[in-house]
Amino acid sequence: AQKITQTQPGMFVQEKEAVTLDCTYDTSDQSYGLFWYKQPSSGEMIFLIYQGSYDEQNATEGRYSLNFQKARKSANLVISASQLGDSAMYFCAMREAYNNNDMRFGAGTRLTVKP
Amino acid sequence: EAQVTQNPRYLITVTGKKLTVTCSQNMNHEYMSWYRQDPGLGLRQIYYSMNVEVTDKGDVPEGYKVSRKEKRNFPLILESPSPNQTSLYFCASSSRTGNALGYEQYFGPGTRLTVT
Numbered sequence: 001a002q003k004i005t006q007t008q009p010g011m012f013v014q015e016k017e018a019v020t021l022d023c024t025y026d027t028s029d030q031s032y033g034l035f036w037y038k039q040p041s042s043g044e045m046i047f048l049i050y051q052g053s054y055d056e057q058n059a060t061e062g063r064y065s066l067n068f069q070k071a072r073k074s075a076n077l078v079i080s081a082s083q084l085g086d087s088a089m090y091f092c093a094m095r096e097a098y099n100n101n102d103m104r105f106g107a108g109t110r111l112t113v114k115p
Numbered sequence: 116e117a118q119v120t121q122n123p124r125y126l127i128t129v130t131g132k133k134l135t136v137t138c139s140q141n142m143n144h145e146y147m148s149w150y151r152q153d154p155g156l157g158l159r160q161i162y163y164s165m166n167v168e169v170t171d172k173g174d175v176p177e178g179y180k181v182s183r184k185e186k187r188n189f190p191l192i193l194e195s196p197s198p199n200q201t202s203l204y205f206c207a208s209s210s211r212t213g214n215a216l217g218y219e220q221y222f223g224p225g226t227r228l229t230v231t
Contacts, residue, residue, distance in 0.1 A: 101163050
C-alpha cells in the first residue's frame, strides 16, 4: 500500500504568491516523522523541513511551513512568497518508529514558478 | 566540507556487464543507504547499512548487492545489470543521534545509470 501520496504531479504558481503542495500519509504507528525535500533540476536532494508526529506546533523554516493535520494524516508544504528558484521537484517523506531505518517517499510534485 | 560523494555521476552500460557505483561520506556517519528514483514512484530504498559489516535489504533489493567494509564507504554493485535498472541512484548517510526519527539524511549528488 502506498504510504505517501502526493496527488499533484505538477503545480504552477505566480512569483511572490504562496503555494501549497499536498501530502497525505498512511501509518498505524503513533510515532513518526514527516519530511519535505526539494530536488532542483541539477538533481540533488535538499532537506527543507521536518515535523514529528508529537510536535504540537507546525514546523516552519524561513519561507517553508508544514501544515500538519494529524487526524487527516496530511502534511502539506506551504511555500510563501514564491521565487523563481523554487521551481523544482518536491518530495514528501515519512519515517516510522517501528521501522526507522527506512524513509518512504511520495512520487513528488513538480512546482513551476512563473515570472 | 561535509558531503556524500558518488561516482560515477553518469554511466551508460550494456546488459550483463558488472558495475559498481561508489559512495563515500566524510561525516563519520554510522547509517548509509541506497535509493533509486523513478518517475512517478519517488525514491525507493534498495539497501541500507547501520554500521560496518551490517547491511540489510530495503524495498527493492533484487539485482543489487552492497558491502560495508569501512564506515565511510558503501558501494552499490550490479552483478548483471538489466534495462529495468535504468534509474537515478542516490546514496545517503546520517548519524542517528538525538532525535530518533528526525535525523536528517544527507544525500549524494546522484548517479544516472542507463542500461541498454
